[in-house]
Amino acid sequence: MNYLWIILGVIFIALSIAAGLIWVERRLLSVWQDRLGPNRVGPFGLAQVIADTLKLFFKEDWVPPFSDKVVFTIAPGILMVTILLTFAVIPFGPEFCVFDSNIGVLFFLGNSSLGVYSIVLGGWASNNKYSLIGAMRASAQMLTYEVFMGLSLMGVVMMADTFSFSEIVEAQRGGWFILPQFLGFVVFFIAGIAETHRLPFDIPEAEGELIAGYHSEYSGMKFGMFFVGEYLGITLISAIIATMFFGGWLGPSFLPPVFWFLLKTFIFIGVFILLRASLPRPRYDQLMKLGWKLLFPIALLNLLVTGAILIFL
Amino acid sequence: MSSDNSGISDVLIERFGSRAGFVRQETKDGITTLWTEREFIVPVLKYLKTEVPGPFKMLYDLTAIDERARESNPVQPGGDFTVVYHLTSLDRNEDIRLKVPLKENDLAIPTLTGVWESANWYEREVFDMFGIRFDGHPRLARILMPESWKGHPLRKDHHARATEQDPFVLTEQKRDLEDENLRFKPEDHGLARSAEDSDFMFLNIGPQHTGTHGLLRLVVQLNGEDIVNIVPEIGFHHRGAEKMGERQSWHTFIPYTDRIDYLGGVMNNLAYLLSVEKLAGIEVPDRAMVIRVMMSELFRIASHLVWLGTFAQDLGQLSPVFYTFNDRERIFDIVIAITGARMHPSWFRIGGVAHDLPDGWQKLMQDFVNYLPARLREFDKVIIKNRIFKARTVGIGVYTAEEAIEWGLTGSGLRAAGYDWDYRKKRPYSGIDRFDFDIPLGKNGDCYDRAVVRMEEMRQSLRIIQQCIDNMPAGHYKSDHPLVIPPRKEKTMTDIETLITHFVGVSWGPVIPAGEAMVPIEAAKGSNGYYLVSDGSTSSYRSRIRTPSFPHMQMLPFISRGYTIPDLLSILGAMDFVLADLDR
Numbered sequence: 041m042n043y044l045w046i047i048l049g050v051i052f053i054a055l056s057i058a059a060g061l062i063w064v065e066r067r068l069l070s071v072w073q074d075r076l077g078p079n080r081v082g083p084f085g086l087a088q089v090i091a092d093t094l095k096l097f098f099k100e101d102w103v104p105p106f107s108d109k110v111v112f113t114i115a116p117g118i119l120m121v122t123i124l125l126t127f128a129v130i131p132f133g134p135e136f137c138v139f140d141s142n143i144g145v146l147f148f149l150g151n152s153s154l155g156v157y158s159i160v161l162g163g164w165a166s167n168n169k170y171s172l173i174g175a176m177r178a179s180a181q182m183l184t185y186e187v188f189m190g191l192s193l194m195g196v197v198m199m200a201d202t203f204s205f206s207e208i209v210e211a212q213r214g215g216w217f218i219l220p221q222f223l224g225f226v227v228f229f230i231a232g233i234a235e236t237h238r239l240p241f242d243i244p245e246a247e248g249e250l251i252a253g254y255h256s257e258y259s260g261m262k263f264g265m266f267f268v269g270e271y272l273g274i275t276l277i278s279a280i281i282a283t284m285f286f287g288g289w290l291g292p293s294f295l296p297p298v299f300w301f302l303l304k305t306f307i308f309i310g311v312f313i314l315l316r317a318s319l320p321r322p323r324y325d326q327l328m329k330l331g332w333k334l335l336f337p338i339a340l341l342n343l344l345v346t347g348a349i350l351i352f353l
Numbered sequence: 354m355s356s357d358n359s360g361i362s363d364v365l366i367e368r369f370g371s372r373a374g375f376v377r378q379e380t381k382d383g384i385t386t387l388w389t390e391r392e393f394i395v396p397v398l399k400y401l402k403t404e405v406p407g408p409f410k411m412l413y414d415l416t417a418i419d420e421r422a423r424e425s426n427p428v429q430p431g432g433d434f435t436v437v438y439h440l441t442s443l444d445r446n447e448d449i450r451l452k453v454p455l456k457e458n459d460l461a462i463p464t465l466t467g468v469w470e471s472a473n474w475y476e477r478e479v480f481d482m483f484g485i486r487f488d489g490h491p492r493l494a495r496i497l498m499p500e501s502w503k504g505h506p507l508r509k510d511h512h513a514r515a516t517e518q519d520p521f522v523l524t525e526q527k528r529d530l531e532d533e534n535l536r537f538k539p540e541d542h543g544l545a546r547s548a549e550d551s552d553f554m555f556l557n558i559g560p561q562h563t564g565t566h567g568l569l570r571l572v573v574q575l576n577g578e579d580i581v582n583i584v585p586e587i588g589f590h591h592r593g594a595e596k597m598g599e600r601q602s603w604h605t606f607i608p609y610t611d612r613i614d615y616l617g618g619v620m621n622n623l624a625y626l627l628s629v630e631k632l633a634g635i636e637v638p639d640r641a642m643v644i645r646v647m648m649s650e651l652f653r654i655a656s657h658l659v660w661l662g663t664f665a666q667d668l669g670q671l672s673p674v675f676y677t678f679n680d681r682e683r684i685f686d687i688v689i690a691i692t693g694a695r696m697h698p699s700w701f702r703i704g705g706v707a708h709d710l711p712d713g714w715q716k717l718m719q720d721f722v723n724y725l726p727a728r729l730r731e732f733d734k735v736i737i738k739n740r741i742f743k744a745r746t747v748g749i750g751v752y753t754a755e756e757a758i759e760w761g762l763t764g765s766g767l768r769a770a771g772y773d774w775d776y777r778k779k780r781p782y783s784g785i786d787r788f789d790f791d792i793p794l795g796k797n798g799d800c801y802d803r804a805v806v807r808m809e810e811m812r813q814s815l816r817i818i819q820q821c822i823d824n825m826p827a828g829h830y831k832s833d834h835p836l837v838i839p840p841r842k843e844k845t846m847t848d849i850e851t852l853i854t855h856f857v858g859v860s861w862g863p864v865i866p867a868g869e870a871m872v873p874i875e876a877a878k879g880s881n882g883y884y885l886v887s888d889g890s891t892s893s894y895r896s897r898i899r900t901p902s903f904p905h906m907q908m909l910p911f912i913s914r915g916y917t918i919p920d921l922l923s924i925l926g927a928m929d930f931v932l933a934d935l936d937r
Binding site for chain 2: 069072073074075169170173239240242246247248249250251316317318319320321322323324325326
């Protein structure tokens with residue numbers, strides 16, 4: 041029974057954060073952009089989330105007649121499923137984890153690789169040139185950043201000597217991994233933005249160029265799944281950063297561990313939004329160059345040095 | 354600038370002899386104007402472009418006039434239509450206008466595209482508007498009007514208002530026909546569908562697209578993400594402004610000009626009115642001139658702010674557009690206080706401005722002049738110095754000054770390539786030579802330099818405004834020329850002549866003496882000029898509006914080849930065009 045509550049709790053927290061982010065992001069952006077943002081529906085405009093969700097549900101769910109209908113329909117689901125599955129291995133607190141797997145980190149990496157399919161298939165099945173270009177960009181970008189993402193976490197895995205998220209958190213009782221693994225953190229953070237394809241790395245969507253990139257043809261709740269999927273992705277990456285580098289649920293004991301975990305997560309979500317408010321978008325080839333020529337060597341170097349120190353000291 | 358002093362017409366007559374049948378025409382703007390024969394026009398223009406000392410390298414404008422309904426005919430070798438070529442020599446700082454008469458039953462003339470590639474769109478426009486064929490043109494198709502349009506709108510026998518034709522009905526057949534006309538067929542444009550080892554993708558950007566800033570259609574031929582060629586399709590925003598210029602009285606056309614470059618506000622009025630005043634010989638009092646300069650520079654800043662914000666947004670930066678639009682609102686607050694309107698004040702009048710400045714204008718203006726520099730520094734930091742911004746703009750969309758002149762580029766785009774050319778300095782108008790300001794120049798002619806030049810232009814405009822605040826002359830805000838000011842009302846009650854003059858002036862508007870004139874100004878986006886032909890009646894006989902966006906957009910394929918789609922957005926953003934300015 042307790043187990044069921046944990047599952048429901050995790051799904052509830054993940055989804056409500058993702059939905060709430062619609063409001064948070066719009067309000068935060070507007071604060072940074074000298075304007076008000078949604079403030080009419082409900083107190084502080086909070087009910088905007090409900091209004092937006094209702095709107096998405098009631099929108100015409102149009103499947104383009106020229107698309108590959110089956111793939112078109114499945115694609116957004118893949119994104120949601122892979123991300124939500126990953127939340128299963130994230131420890132929200134001690135004993136507050138759906139499935140405390142001893143290969144949690146690998147599970148996360150595997151799922152995020154599967155997420156690429158959602159975007160590539162969605163763009164491909166739309167049978168639209170903009171979607172196709174977006175999907176092509178996405179596949180190259182996400183596959184590339186997949187590589188460093190994995191590598192950048194390996195330093196932490198080596199130091200904690202485990203793939204389990206809970207044990208990684210426990211291993212940080214003596215000190216957060218952000219200090220010894222700073223390079224790993226930087227690489228993972230950048231790879232995380234690329235992975236969630238948020239501005240400045242929203243090249244697969246590239247609003248000004250490709251209309252909406254891979255999801256140009258989507259409407260209604262199918263679009264909504266990509267939309268919420270993006271917020272879930274941000275939440276996930278922020279949660280992983282908090283877990284791997286900032287001691288997860290560890291914190292002073294006057295507040296429950298879940299609180300510390302969520303607080304850290306929210307700070308990184310805020311950083312994601314701040315990035316979106318401030319940076320322009322690099323070109324696709326510049327992003328690839330940055331990845332292969334700078335981040336990849338850094339990640340490798342970090343791995344090497346960490347390994348050397350662990351072995352010889 | 355005035356012209357025959359340099360003796361260019363003598364040079365031509367000497368070179369081509371009497372065969373070319375040159376006839377001189379006096380114009381009010383003092384630009385050398387020569388008539389010649391159809392057979393000679395291309396050799397003469399080629400000679401002017403390549404051989405004459407101080408060559409006329411820029412094809413500033415190419416247009417036509419339907420002469421069939423003229424009331425008064427000045428010196429002209431009878432023709433039903435006239436094709437007008439307007440060249441500019443930046444070396445000499447001189448213009449020349451060549452005219453060719455054509456008969457109605459033989460409306461054809463050799464194309465100029467072999468000499469200037471930029472003649473392409475101009476000739477298509479003349480064909481579209483007048484039905485004059487250009488023999489040898491690579492693709493003589495309509496450019497502003499839809500393919501299915503019947504007739505040629507700027508002909509005098511074409512109606513001007515929708516109510517003069519049958520009600521519009523969209524039948525299914527018509528819809529299908531229009532759809533079919535919009536289908537892009539690469540073969541029509543001489544584009545291959547595939548290369549040796551791969552097929553090209555034809556990506557249709559627009560007419561509705563976030564990156565085109567309005568109704569513009571770009572069909573991009575892509576090899577992967579690399580641009581092979583672009584076919585811009587314009588005309589979606591065409592509103593027949595030139596045709597309206599022939600219907601409206603001299604006075605009532607002013608509000609239409611505001612909407613040509615709708616970000617430039619009163620600066621459009623200025624371009625129009627300078628030409629009208631030149632035609633009528635109206636002297637504008639000092640105070641009005643300074644007010645005009647002040648308001649124009651204010652609108653230059655407003656226009657550049659819009660450009661800056663949208664440019665950053667084209668590159669994916671979300672926030673600056675809000676900052677710059679907020680600052681633009683501050684400008685509009687001042688504009689409201691002075692003129693009563695925001696974007697389209699239509700506030701300048703023939704011979705001056707509509708009213709005097711309100712009490713307390715100095716404080717409003719001074720506050721803004723004090724406020725903006727700090728913001729510009731901030732924009733410099735947030736946008737111009739941003740490394741990703743630089744990565745997206747440095748070395749993108751490069752052209753040299755020669756190429757820019759060849760394509761008819763003016764304004765910041767030309768200066769960014771390092772060519773020192775600003776109409777405010779070279780051909781001062783409205784007393785702007787009395788002000789102290791600098792012309793910023795770029796070096797590389799890439800998107801980044803265009804941005805830097807415009808940033809500096811805003812600072813220089815602030816300098817001009819400061820000088821206006823400090824030295825606003827006293828006096829009247831409007832000329833006392835009889836074409837401008839109606840007689841005093843109380844006198845009309847005692848004197849029948851005064852009453853008649855008053856009545857005619859108010860009901861018809863002024864009658865501008867016959868003649869023709871064009872005064873180019875340095876508008877926010879480049880050189881804007883109204884080539885007005887009067888046949889001595891209450892409205893213009895021909896109002897040709899030469900706008901900067903038109904040649905700038907024509908250059909797009911040339912400067913975009915070999916770059917990628919994201920670069921295309923940088924190039925479009927840095928170009929600073931307005932669709933209304935492009936299509937008129």
